[in-house]
């Protein structure tokens with residue numbers, strides 16, 4: 226029972242408030258309780274004043290109480306609103322931190338590619354985006370307002386006990402019954418179903434398509450602008466339909482609610498009236514009890530309302546994500562470190578399947594890569610080349626089989642220490658909105674190494690090291706696709722200068738022009754000659770320079786050897802090479818530079 230209560234999103238929301246800011250949360254609760262009880266105090270003060278007038282006693286005390294209560298009612302509301310807005314912002318900041326920790330914390334990346342977590346990730350950002358309701362800084366005030374009503378209703382009920390025990394019980398039961406009867410129409414139920422979350426995610430995606438500068442080009446070019454707007458509108462409409470269905474008032478329970486409330490109030494007010502006529506209830510007490518009897522109705526409008534539902538859902542999503550992401554992105558802990566220099570890799574019986582994927586990418590892969598050698602990996606799209614690079618970086622652990630690094634199982638190595646020994650350029654490499662210097666050496670490196678790495682990548686004159694590589698900043702600039710790729714290459718080459726023993730290059734020259742690629746590739750090979758290099762590429766003009774080439778197919782190595790050996794073999798490699806060669810002719814340009822075409 227207590228556990229179930231703890232798991233409720235509403236509970237999680239209230240538990241987060243003091244964690245976000247304990248002082249503000251305490252102030253928020255104190256103001257909330259004060260605002261809640263003040264209407265009942267005002268009713269008592271009014272009764273007191275009427276009594277004083279009736280009995281001609283001193284008016285100063287009841288008038289002071291009434292005045293003070295009235296002023297407090299006026300003053301505490303804006304104060305509470307300001308505290309709520311502040312607390313809401315703190316809660317957002319707290320949740321953002323938690324979310325960032327949950328995403329960045331795990332050493333692997335399985336949790337970020339796990340489809341079962343992506344919907345919660347969308348809902349979790351609602352406290353900031355406010356796509357389906359008010360954002361957190363507004364919502365905390367709405368929650369406060371509803372709780373003030375709830376406390377007000379309860380305070381009124383307590384005062385009503387002064388009249389008789391059954392009246393408050395009857396009214397509280399009646400007003401609470403409306404909650405129960407209207408629960409099907411109640412917004413705290415059905416608003417965060419998997420269907421709603423999925424609709425929300427689709428709406429979010431459509432929105433990002435519509436506003437992002439990257440998709441903007443092709444959306445326009447392919448005439449998809451209207452389609453995007455339509456998709457966004459449709460998904461939003463679907464979202465609202467689902468929310469409406471979850472929140473619309475159902476007729477029958479509504480009629481029952483009205484009936485119960487009418488009967489309960491009728492009984493209480495009939496009793497109050499009868500007592501007043503019989504002379505059992507003086508006018509001053511009648512005024513107080515009649516006011517609080519009406520006040521009990523506030524219970525119906527307070528508490529579990531849509532604001533609390535909207536505020537609690539993202540909190541609950543963040544709380545769910547925290548424990549779910551850690552195991553999904555976990556890797557077995559290791560402590561070993563490999564000595565410096567080039568590493569030897571020995572892959573045996575490697576099997577791996579992405580979470581929730583129907584089939585494995587590898588199912589018994591064997592491959593040995595001698596220290597200091599270069600290996601090119603070729604194969605059709607989807608053959609598993611990038612996945613192999615991810616496994617070698619230990620972004621995932623294999624399901625079975627081993628990857629041995631200088632004889633040690635990769636799983637037994639200290640993850641951070643191993644990653645310090647690996648340099649990689651992925652197809653979707655990182656573009657940091659930071660100066661060129663930090664893009665080349667995010668963890669810092671001597672300036673001479675940064676400049677040398679840039680020169681090796683053919684980017685010596687690209688920009689000043691302190692130029693920020695991003696538009697949207699006063700001093701920033703953006704680069705072309707090929708220029709960015711040179712920066713990513715420089716980052717890997719700089720890491721080699723800092724002691725990396727394995728370099729993974731996944732289509733490192735895909736965005737370079739043929740001449741740039743030819744000029745740069747020899748320099749890359751020279752810069753990486755003392756380390757183990759794995760090159761993934763569809764460009765056979767670059768692939769042929771590797772010491773050995775391996776052809777991946779269906780998760781297995783189907784051919785392995787030098788360019789000449791594989792050409793002599795006349796198998797897959799030869800076929801792919803010849804196919805590409807037909808489209809190229811060797812050229813010597815006006816400067817006498819021979820493009821290394823096939």
Ligand SMILES: Nc1ncnc2c1ncn2[C@@H]1O[C@H](COP(=O)(O)OP(=O)(O)OP(=O)(O)O)[C@@H](O)[C@H]1O
Pocket residue numbers: 338579580582586604605606607608609610611612613
């Ligand atoms: N995050 C993921 N979740 C599930 N499946 C994935 C994921 N990433 C890749 N895959 C699947 O794994 C297989 C191997 O993908 P991978 O990216 O390694 O191929 P690749 O050989 O690098 O392809 P390409 O030449 O197109 O870059 C593909 O079938 C792909 O659909």
